[in-house]
Amino acid sequence: MSGFTMLAPPKSGRWFRLRVALGLLAGCLLLSAALNAAEPVDVLVQGAEQPEVDDLVAALQKPLKLAIGPFSFWVGTIGPHRVAVSLTGQGLINCTAATLVGIEEFSPKLIVNQGTSGAQAPFLGLHDIIVGRRAVDYGNFVSAPRAAGQGSAPLAWTPVAQRLRDPATGRLVEFPDGFAGDPAALAVALRTRNPMARVFAGIIGSAHEVNLELDRVAWSHRVFGMDVEEMESGHVAALAHAYGVRYIAFRVVSDAPYEGVPFYPLAARATGLFTINFLENLPAL
Amino acid sequence: MRMARFALVLVLLVTAVRAERADVLLAGATDAELKPLLERLTGAHVEKQAAWTFWLGTLAGRKVVLTRTEGDPLNAVAATTLAIRRYGPRLIVTFGSARAHDPSLRAGDVVVSEKFVAFDGMESPFRPEGGGSDALAWTTLPHLLMTPGEKEVPAVTFPADAGALAVARSLRATSGRVVVGVLGSANQVNREADRIARLRAQWGTSCEDGESAHIAGCAQLLGVPVVGWRVIDGAEGDAAALVLPFLEAWK
Numbered sequence: 001m002s003g004f005t006m007l008a009p010p011k012s013g014r015w016f017r018l019r020v021a022l023g024l025l026a027g028c029l030l031l032s033a034a035l036n037a038a039e040p041v042d043v044l045v046q047g048a049e050q051p052e053v054d055d056l057v058a059a060l061q062k063p064l065k066l067a068i069g070p071f072s073f074w075v076g077t078i079g080p081h082r083v084a085v086s087l088t089g090q091g092l093i094n095c096t097a098a099t100l101v102g103i104e105e106f107s108p109k110l111i112v113n114q115g116t117s118g119a120q121a122p123f124l125g126l127h128d129i130i131v132g133r134r135a136v137d138y139g140n141f142v143s144a145p146r147a148a149g150q151g152s153a154p155l156a157w158t159p160v161a162q163r164l165r166d167p168a169t170g171r172l173v174e175f176p177d178g179f180a181g182d183p184a185a186l187a188v189a190l191r192t193r194n195p196m197a198r199v200f201a202g203i204i205g206s207a208h209e210v211n212l213e214l215d216r217v218a219w220s221h222r223v224f225g226m227d228v229e230e231m232e233s234g235h236v237a238a239l240a241h242a243y244g245v246r247y248i249a250f251r252v253v254s255d256a257p258y259e260g261v262p263f264y265p266l267a268a269r270a271t272g273l274f275t276i277n278f279l280e281n282l283p284a285l
Numbered sequence: 286m287r288m289a290r291f292a293l294v295l296v297l298l299v300t301a302v303r304a305e306r307a308d309v310l311l312a313g314a315t316d317a318e319l320k321p322l323l324e325r326l327t328g329a330h331v332e333k334q335a336a337w338t339f340w341l342g343t344l345a346g347r348k349v350v351l352t353r354t355e356g357d358p359l360n361a362v363a364a365t366t367l368a369i370r371r372y373g374p375r376l377i378v379t380f381g382s383a384r385a386h387d388p389s390l391r392a393g394d395v396v397v398s399e400k401f402v403a404f405d406g407m408e409s410p411f412r413p414e415g416g417g418s419d420a421l422a423w424t425t426l427p428h429l430l431m432t433p434g435e436k437e438v439p440a441v442t443f444p445a446d447a448g449a450l451a452v453a454r455s456l457r458a459t460s461g462r463v464v465v466g467v468l469g470s471a472n473q474v475n476r477e478a479d480r481i482a483r484l485r486a487q488w489g490t491s492c493e494d495g496e497s498a499h500i501a502g503c504a505q506l507l508g509v510p511v512v513g514w515r516v517i518d519g520a521e522g523d524a525a526a527l528v529l530p531f532l533e534a535w536k
Contacts, residue, residue, distance in 0.1 A: 038296065050435060065291035069298030069507055070431045074291065089431030093403070093502040096362040098431070104370070105296065137359070139405055140472035148478040152420040160472060163355060165336045172355065208405050208426060213412040213419070235359055242336040242363075257411060 038066055038073070042081040042285045044108035045275060046098070048090045048232055051265055052115040055272035056085045068105060071098045075106075079280035084108065088232065091208050095232040099239045109285040110185060110246045112278070113236045114271040116254035116263075117228035118210065120221045124228070124253045126261050127197035127270045131189040132204040132249035135233035136178025137162045138224045139207025155219050162234070164242055178203075178224075179237035185248035185282070192278045196252075196270040202227035204251050206234030212257045228253060250274060298507060299373045305341060307350040309535075310374040310509075311528060312365060312500055314356035314381050317521035322351060322528055332371075337364045339371070345532035350374065354496045356381075357472045358405070361496035365503045376449055376510050378531070379468075379500045380524040383492035383515035386469065386485040392518040393461030395527065396491045397453040398445040398468045401501035401513065403428050404488040405471035421483050430506045442467070442489075443501035446510035452534045453512050456527050461517070466491030468513050470498040492517060 047053035053074075057063070060076030060083065067073075074085040084106045088098035095113075102108065117130070124130070141157035161176035190201060205226035211217050220226045233249035240247035252274070254267035313319040322344060323329070329342035337360070340351040350372045354361035361379075368374065383396065390396065406426030412418070429437040454465055469490030475481050484490055497513045504511035516523040 049437075063291050065293045066296050067293060067433060068296040070433050072433075072435050087431070087435055089437050090429050091406075092358050093362055093428055093499055093506060094431045094437075096359060097366040097503055097506055100363060100366045101298070101370070104300075137472075140357070142474040143477050143480065146477040146479065148482070150477070150479065152477045152480040152483075154418045154420045160474075162359060163357065164360070165338075165355065167333060167336060208403075208407070208428065210408040210426060213409045213416065214414045215412065215416060216409065216418040218414070219418070238359055239335075239363060 038075060038105045040107040041075060041084040042108065043083045043110045043112060043279065044086060044102045044106055045083055045112045045114065046086045046088050046236065047115050048088050048095065049115065049268065050087065051268035052272060053085050053087050055269060056275060059276045060085065068101050071101055073102065078276060079282065080284045081279055081282065083279065091231045092235050095235055096239060099236050103239070103243050103245060108245060110182065110248070111236060111240050112248055112250065112275060113233050114250040114275050115230065116265070116268050117204065117230040117251035119253045119256040119258065120205065120217050120226045120229050122258045125197065125256060125259060126253055126264060127267055128253045129194045129197070129199045129271060129274055130202040130204060130227050130251045131186055131199060132181045132233060132251070133186065133201045134178045134180050135204045135206060135237040135249050136224055137207065137234040137238070138205040138220060138226060139209055154216060159223060162238055164238060175238070178234050179241050179247065181248045182246040185246060188282050189248060189250065189278050192274060192281050194270060194274045204233045204249050205229045206231055214257060217257060298370060300370050305372060306348065307341060307372040307374050308347045308376070309349045309532065310365070310368045310372065310377045311349055311351045312354050312361065312377065312379045313351065313525065314354050314495065315521060316353065318381055318525055319351055319353060321522050321525045325529065334367050337367055339368060345529050347532050354500065356495035358470065358496055358499035361500050362503045365500050366507065369507050369509055374509060376446065376512065377500060377504045378528065379497045379511065379513035380528060381494055381515060382519035382524060383468070383494040383517060385492050385517050386481050386490040387466065387492065390492065390517045391461060393458065394517045395456070395458040395461060395463045396466040396468060396515050396517065397450060397463060398513040399450065399465045400445055401443040401468045401498035402441065402488045402490060403471065403498040403502055404469045404484055404490060405473065420480055425487050428502055430502065440502065440505065443498060443505045445512045449510060449512035449535060452531060453514055455534065456530055459523060459526060468497040468515055469493045470496050
């Protein structure tokens with residue numbers, strides 16, 4: 001005796017044709033959904049790691065998950081905004097690809113890139129949040145020639161600015177100071193509560209680097225004005241600029257070499273909760 | 286698991302079902318690198334998206350798309366991602382010039398990609414104030430690549446497509462040898478001999494350029510085969526000269 005025969009009648013007759021027709025219809029609907037991708041959103045909120053998006057995903061109303069290539073997006077509403085939460089993965093390669101997919105599929109009016117960072121300024125402590133007045137790529141340089149045996153002098157390297165081609169003029173434009181955060185979003189963020197510590201406007205530096213030499217940390221602070229270092233904001237800022245999309249970055253201090261604080265991944269919760277507060281404060285776009 | 290409560294919709298990464306397709310994406314850093322190929326491109330037309338440009342047409346009987354990477358990782362990964370989504374290439378070719386890390390390489394030698402490494406990832410051990418900075422003590426920080434299901438996997442090196450590599454290594458250089466090696470990239474110009482030796486010891490790099498390994502990382506991330514070659518201290522156009530013979534031989 002088996003329930004299987006009841007669930008799977010012989011493959012003939014009207015029942016089978018009906019199932020084929022229903023299957024084809026479902027297939028067409030799915031294909032149509034796949035081709036037309038997603039509805040536009042107001043805000044694309046990015047995090048590089050799962051702890052950076054968990055609280056945001058949990059806060060979404062009427063959520064839907066979309067998998068696009070290697071990337072996952074969760075779409076719903078927070079406050080008055082339709083939001084896509086994007087898990088980008090760490091570093092330039094992941095975040096660049098994820099941002100382009102996010103911009104092209106969801107046409108956001110504002111991108112919020114948020115997550116953890118290492119303090120580059122001595123006044124910052126664990127759970128403090130920097131709201132990006134600017135985000136800059138600081139990992140690029142040219143070194144002067146030195147012969148074998150003459151060592152390496154990283155504090156003497158010459159920084160190289162990120163460049164973007166201006167479609168209007170066709171010229172490559174250098175951005176040595178990085179890219180400014182959206183002034184209206186910055187103002188709202190500075191009136192938003194961080195449930196775990198303080199909030200400052202500041203400068204966020206991005207590179208695939210973890211710098212724990214305090215003299216190089218001081219050099220980054222002096223040369224680029226950096227308050228925190230991480231791996232995505234400056235790259236996403238460049239892409240947002242290229243597409244003319246408003247942009248803001250929030251970075252919580254998760255490690256502070258001046259204070260001897262090692263990386264604390266749960267600090268990610270502070271930016272997640274801060275970003276939810278920000279979205280609830282942010283007027284409709 | 287909490288995520289399971291969401292309805293899941295799979296969306297195609299490649300949008301080329303609605304657009305023109307190309308067999309091969311050819312990625313060069315500058316107008317000068319691309320010029321010899323653009324002059325040979327037949328049935329050509331140009332498409333643009335934000336800061337990036339795509340030249341479509343036929344080369345050596347194949348439908349190709351050319352893009353300009355600007356010679357840095359961000360622009361290269363952006364242009365590669367857009368090209369994959371728009372044109373669905375079966376192969377990506379990154380070509381150009383490079384500076385040697387392997388002291389046995391000579392100007393004019395062509396390094397073809399056994400594999401690629403993005404060597405810009407570093408972590409420095411703690412040093413107190415006044416303790417200086419010592420790049421020769423830094424350790425490596427490999428890139429991670431996102432995979433479906435929200436899993437990031439470490440990727441120290443990015444592989445080249447075996448079939449395309451076999452074709453590339455059979456090419457003839459204009460002046461130098463063709464050798465198989467590791468193409469390294471970072472948005473860096475390293476001219477300190479000790480640091481170059483350190484990078485080679487840590488990452489196994491044959492040479493350095495501004496974007497090849499980041500293109501390869503993007504190719505692996507989005508599941509497209511890739512191959513590359515670099516002419517050591519090459520003039521612009523030297524590497525492009527190998528593209529037509531490659532396309533003629535590649536199946």
